[in-house]
Amino acid sequence: MPQKDLVEGGYVSINGSDYYIELFGRSRADATFNCELKNMTLVSFYDTSEWQNIREWLVFNGYEFYWFWTSAIRHKNSITWIWESNGELVTGFYWGFGQPDIPQGESETYMYFRPWSGGWDDGDSPNLSLSSICEYE
Template identity: 40%
Template structure:
């Protein structure tokens, strides 16, 4: 009996080590989906599996698309409402937003355009560390954007 407990403990410890070395997963209660969607006449691609931000960008590029950008509040509201009305309120999704190393400037990486519109969630932005690039993700239930280390969180993405 003690041998089984030791083996079980070892397996649990190994699983913990794997999750710690590969970032944290934020999509605990989200909806599983991968495919194209039409939102008010605009085509987006949503994948709710777990990806680092750089992996999400590569996946969008492979589809001849880029991670979503929100240069205006209207676009954010349209996408937000569609996600909410279609059951994606729990899913965290990467955007095309990037704040480079040693910088305080946020840009939309696909275009290099500096932000003119922000939709930060409560207590955001929360990371004051400029030694690493930061990216923005969002979740409908968070009512705004969340800054995160680009290769720390494993979440879904939305391409445009």
């Protein structure tokens, strides 16, 4: 049972960083827009500790089976992943088992994750209805 009800969204502090987490599923464009309304961006993981801290917090609070968007994207005909929120290259990867599984350059590809699986996943549909984590950039 989740420790904090975040279906309609809520602000949380994880190891000194503030986030807005919403479990209500949205397309990637809607999740991005929802973050922008709060002067925030979809989450980007710049180092292992941020990824681990958020993942552990979600698992500890009972949200391990939800899927969450990130700001990472690999554009069509590209082999490079970037954090769309600021244009920086994704330099560390924490892929889940068997991921990524969409061939490079084939289509626009988005990165999301489920804490329970322990790693990132890639998908080519921005219209999936996933939860979101917003952060201050």
